[in-house]
Amino acid sequence: xxxxxxxxxxxxxxxxxxxxATCQALGIKxxxxxxxxxxxxxxxxxxxxxxxxxxxxxxxxxxxEAIIEIAQRASANAIHPGYGFLAENDQFAQKVIDAKLIxxxxxxxxxxxxxxxTQAQKVMSAAGIPTIxxxxxxxxxxxxxxxxxxxxxxxxxxxxxxxxxGGGGKAMRSVSxxxxxxxxxxxxxxxxxxxxRSDNIIVEKQLEHARHVEVQIAGxxxxxxxxxxxxxxxQRNHQKVIETAPCLFxxxxxxxxxLDTAIAAAQAISYDHIGTVEFLVTTDQQFYFLEMNTRLxxxxxxxxxxxxxxxxxxQIHLAAHKQLPYKQLDITQSGYxxxxxxxxxxxxxxxxxxxGTITNLTLPNGPxxxxxxxxxxxxxxxxxxxxxxxxxxxxxxxxxxAIARMVNTLKQTNISGLNTNISFLKAILExxxxxxxxxxxxxxxxxxxxxxxxxxxxxxxxxxYRDLARYIEQTNKKKQTDSxxxxxxxxxxxxxxxxxxxxx
Amino acid sequence: xxxVSWDPEKKIAFLEKDGQRYKAKVLSHNKxxxxxxxxxxxxxxxxxxxxxxxxxxxxxxxxxTITSPIAGRIIxxxxxxxxxxAKDATLLTIESMKMENEIRAPFNxxxxxVSIDELDLVKQNQLLLKIExx
Numbered sequence: 001x002x003x004x005x006x007x008x009x010x011x012x013x014x015x016x017x018x019x020x021a022t023c024q025a026l027g028i029k030x031x032x033x034x035x036x037x038x039x040x041x042x043x044x045x046x047x048x049x050x051x052x053x054x055x056x057x058x059x060x061x062x063x064x065e066a067i068i069e070i071a072q073r074a075s076a077n078a079i080h081p082g083y084g085f086l087a088e089n090d091q092f093a094q095k096v097i098d099a100k101l102i103x104x105x106x107x108x109x110x111x112x113x114x115x116x117x118t119q120a121q122k123v124m125s126a127a128g129i130p131t132i133x134x135x136x137x138x139x140x141x142x143x144x145x146x147x148x149x150x151x152x153x154x155x156x157x158x159x160x161x162x163x164x165x166g167g168g169g170k171a172m173r174s175v176s177x178x179x180x181x182x183x184x185x186x187x188x189x190x191x192x193x194x195x196x197r198s199d200n201i202i203v204e205k206q207l208e209h210a211r212h213v214e215v216q217i218a219g220x221x222x223x224x225x226x227x228x229x230x231x232x233x234x235q236r237n238h239q240k241v242i243e244t245a246p247c248l249f250x251x252x253x254x255x256x257x258x259l260d261t262a263i264a265a266a267q268a269i270s271y272d273h274i275g276t277v278e279f280l281v282t283t284d285q286q287f288y289f290l291e292m293n294t295r296l297x298x299x300x301x302x303x304x305x306x307x308x309x310x311x312x313x314x315q316i317h318l319a320a321h322k323q324l325p326y327k328q329l330d331i332t333q334s335g336y337x338x339x340x341x342x343x344x345x346x347x348x349x350x351x352x353x354x355x356g357t358i359t360n361l362t363l364p365n366g367p368x369x370x371x372x373x374x375x376x377x378x379x380x381x382x383x384x385x386x387x388x389x390x391x392x393x394x395x396x397x398x399x400x401x402a403i404a405r406m407v408n409t410l411k412q413t414n415i416s417g418l419n420t421n422i423s424f425l426k427a428i429l430e431x432x433x434x435x436x437x438x439x440x441x442x443x444x445x446x447x448x449x450x451x452x453x454x455x456x457x458x459x460x461x462x463x464x465y466r467d468l469a470r471y472i473e474q475t476n477k478k479k480q481t482d483s484x485x486x487x488x489x490x491x492x493x494x495x496x497x498x499x500x501x502x503x504x
Numbered sequence: 505x506x507x508v509s510w511d512p513e514k515k516i517a518f519l520e521k522d523g524q525r526y527k528a529k530v531l532s533h534n535k536x537x538x539x540x541x542x543x544x545x546x547x548x549x550x551x552x553x554x555x556x557x558x559x560x561x562x563x564x565x566x567x568x569t570i571t572s573p574i575a576g577r578i579i580x581x582x583x584x585x586x587x588x589x590a591k592d593a594t595l596l597t598i599e600s601m602k603m604e605n606e607i608r609a610p611f612n613x614x615x616x617x618v619s620i621d622e623l624d625l626v627k628q629n630q631l632l633l634k635i636e637x638x
Contacts, residue, residue, distance in 0.1 A: 058602075170602060187604055195602065344601065353601040355575040355628065359531035360541040360548065383576040387601035416531055416541055416548040458549075459526065459542060460519075464505040465551040468517065469538040471507055472530065 002102055004028050004078040004320050008071040009047065011082030012061060013374040014390065015296075016043040019080050022312040024048070031074045033067065035060035037382050043374050049074060057384040061085045064092045068099050078102035078319065080312075084168065084386065087295040088115055104319040106273035106294045113269050114292040117164045117202055124289045127268035129261055132280065132288045134204035136164055139189050144201070149181055151203045158208075161185060162238075163192030164200035167293070168386075169239035171195055174206060174445065207280055209440040212240075213247045213287070214278040215262030216303045218314060219271040220324045226259045227307050228333040230299055233439045234428060236351065241421070241444065242428060243299040243339045245306045247281075248399065248437055254285040265292065273318055274311055280441075298341070298391065301370055305337035305395040336399040338406045340429075342373075342390040344381050346419035347450040355383050356418035364412035368395040368405065381418055389420065403429055424450050570607065570633040572626045576600030581622055583633070587615045595633065598626065613637055 006029040009019050016032060020043060023030045032047030036056045044050045051070045053060035060066075062085060071079055079096050081087040081104070090111040096103040105111065114120040118136040125131045135151035137144045152159045152175065161184050163171035171191035173184040185201075192198045212235065216227040231247035232240045250258065262277040269292075276297050278290040300311045309331070317325045345351045358379045363371050373390035381389070392409055396402035410426045427449040428434055460468075508518040508525070517540075519526040527543040538551045576598040583595050589609045598605050616634040620626060 187606075191604060194599075349573065352574050352605060353576070353603060355600070359539070360529060362541070362543075362546060383574070383600040385601065387603075412546055414541060414546050414548060416539070456545070456547075459545055459547075460505060460521065462551060464521075465538060465540075465549070466553055467505065468507065468519070468528075468540075469533060469551070469553050472510060472512075472517075472533060472538075475510060475512060 002077070002320050004102055004104075004316055006031060006074065006076040007078040007080055007104070007316075008033065008067065008074065008076045009043075009080050009082065010061065010067050010086060011080075011084070012038050012385070013041060013043060014372045014388075015082040015084075015298075017046060017374050018372055019082060019312050020046050022310055023080075023316065026313060026316060028078075028316070029076075031070070031076050033061070033070065037384060041374050041379070042376060064089075064095055067092075068095055068101070071096075071101055072099065076101070078104055080104040080315070081295070083295050083298060088167070088293070090115060102319050104315050106271060106275065110269055110271060110273075111294045114294060115165060116200065117162070117166075117291050118200065119164075120292055121289065123268060124265055124292075127264060129265055129268070129289045130287065132204055132207065132290070134202050136200060136202045139192075139199045139201055145185060148185065148201060148203050149178075152181060153178070155203060155205050158206040160202075160204045160206045161188045162202050162204065163188065163196050163198050164202050165196040165198035166192060167196075167291075169235070169237060171198075172238045174238075174442065206442075207282055207288070209283050209442075210280040211247070211249060211282075211439065212278065212290075212441050213250070213258065213281045214276050214293075214297075215259055216274070216276055216297075216300070216311070217262050217266045217271065218274045218318070218324060218326075219266045220318060220322055221270050221272040223324050223327075224263045224266045224271065225324060225326060225328045225331060226262055227303050227309060227311075227331055229255070229258065230297075230302055231439075232299060233441050234434070234444065235441050236444045238441075240299065241341055241343075242425065242434075243302055244399075244402075245302040245337050246333055248336075250281070251285060254281075254287070258287055261287070261289075265289065272322070274315055298388070299339050301372060301391060301393040302337035302339045305368075305370070305393055306333050306335055307331055308334075335395055335397045336402045337393060337395045338402050338429075339391055339393045340406060340410065340425045341388055342392065342413075342415070342425070343421045344387045344389050344418055345421055347421055347424040349419075351421070353383065353387050354419035355381050357381070358415060359417035360414055361416075362412065362414040363390075364409055366394075366405065366409060369393070369409055375415070389415065400435075403435065427451055566637060567610075568635060569631055570595065570610075570635055572598060572628060572630045572632055573607070574598060574600045574605060575628045576605070576626060578620050578622055578624045578626060578632075579604065581618060581620070583615050583618065585615055585617050589613050589615060607632070611637055 008031045009016050020030045030047040032044050032050040034044045035053050054066050086092040090108040093103045093108040121131040137148050158176045161173050175184045211233040213231050215229050229247050230245045232243045234242035265277045276293040279287040281287045344354045346354045361377050370393040394405040506520045508520050510517045515530040517528045529541045531539040579599045580597040591611050593609050594606045596607050614636040619631045
């Protein structure tokens with residue numbers, strides 16, 4: 001048994017803040033890492049100490065040697081990888097352990113066993129867990145393209161092309177017809193190499209109207225528990241947008257079977273950390289193993305909201321004590337939680353990434369509301385990292401109330417200076433499909449929820465706004481020191497000045 | 505509408521209309537536009553200040569450039585100067601926020617010059633290609 005005294009959080013932004021909060025509450029000293037671009041983000045200053053990484057951008061957070069070197073220099077005895085970056089890199093996990101540091105994650109051999117999706121499906125299939133029919137091929141072989149295209153024809157469209165070593169919706173495309181195959185193949189192969197350094201591509205049957213349901217599990221190699229399920233069917237281009245817990249679509253028999261199967265999956269690989277077993281659920285309540293994630297998930301907050309358990313604290317406990325802190329009977333699921341991911345993207349321009357400086361930030365408060373973010377006014381949102389700006393989680397005893405709380409929260413949220421998907425999220429939550437629970441993973445692909453213009457009656461007319469602009473310009477020119485306390489009628493003031501009579 | 509007060513330091517204006525008070529924060533303000541955040545309705549509003557005469561003077565649809573719709577890194581350029589390109593053909597790929605985004609030809613065009621190199625970082629609206637329509 002070890003005790004974690006000082007921990008390096010090898011991540012950035014909102015998740016670094018999230019991990020920092022639990023660690024500090026547990027009395028653990030925290031070390032933040034940052035690159036040039038991130039040097040003024042607040043997570044850097046919330047940690048007990050912070051260290052600058054030698055490289056900029058993505059490369060900085062992927063610099064395994066530098067991270068371990070900093071951990072040793074700072075006399076830390078543990079590393080938490082967060083999610084993304086090095087979270088599911090078994091080589092890094094091994095290096096951390098070799099450096100006599102505690103790795104807050106599963107054993108490297110387990111990460112490796114399920115990192116490759118083809119490999120994971122084989123392991124699970126052998127354990128009697130149903131998997132989706134698919135074909136895997138290696139792009140380093142010259143005939144891989146023809147091979148894959150042939151496989152797609154045999155499996156039958158629609159199919160999914162994805163990197164066997166990918167995740168987070170990157171290097172993954174839906175192909176609905178044969179004539180789209182070539183273009184999709186090209187981008188998946190290229191993204192797979194760039195983001196995951198992988199030549200392995202999977203051709204898989206796309207199940208119609210299937211839902212994405214995943215089970216949060218935890219294990220210590222001997223005992224295994226689940227923390228119930230999350231539904232992540234609201235996705236855009238395989239990127240989760242809205243997640244909920246529980247999945248109300250499952251009948252009680254299927255739900256029990258699904259949770260049991262997730263535990264069987266954990267058992268099959270002697271899983272020794274918290275993790276997620278992802279399934280696709282068809283309209284007739286059949287389910288298939290999709291993949292396993294060996295890290296904390298972005299959407300962990302909805303599990304925390306419905307079970308009342310701090311998953312980061314559980315990670316710390318498992319890493320230090322190698323033993324589960326809970327038994328299955330300790331875990332209950334209550335109420336309904338929703339998470340919305342705020343992305344820096346422009347829904348009116350085909351969701352193109354949006355960058356810029358945040359000129360206004362309004363984040364509301366309210367009962368059963370949690371907002372995970374590391375944003376502040378005048379912060380620059382750069383193109384170097386993920387487009388996720390913030391995560392909003394609401395909870396209520398009933399689904400309807402949780403939706404109402406989320407819609408109201410989104411109405412009160414404002415991030416100016418760049419484009420976000422806030423209005424898009426609101427439209428989805430208010431749609432009949434979401435309210436009546438008729439959702440599936442391709443819903444956002446099939447139906448357009450984005451409304452270009454809102455019909456709200458404007459509070460002021462264009463002339464009134466122009467009057468205000470002129471007033472401001474005028475006061476700036478006059479440089480009046482007492483202007484902030486001045487009260488006067490605008491029109492009078494304007495007409496006194498001849499200049500305004502003539503249009504510019 | 506009445507301007508009750510204007511704080512040039514905090515850039516906050518209190519306004520009054522039909523007996524209701526409003527609070528607005530000016531986010532940016534120049535000759536062409538005013539961007540403000542209205543606290544009451546939680547909206548960001550962009551108002552163009554110039555009179556309409558200015559915009560109508562602009563040349564009609566004839567476009568002579570392709571500019572970057574997003575900030576990011578150029579990872580692949582598929583065209584070269586002197587090339588004729590059909591509508592919807594991929595011109596280049598820009599990586600932004602860990603996604604590859606393809607920039608396609610909005611119409612049939614002729615590439616006059618390519619103004620960027622592969623691996624260049626580009627800002628939003630930065631010139632990518634000089635072109636001729638048709």
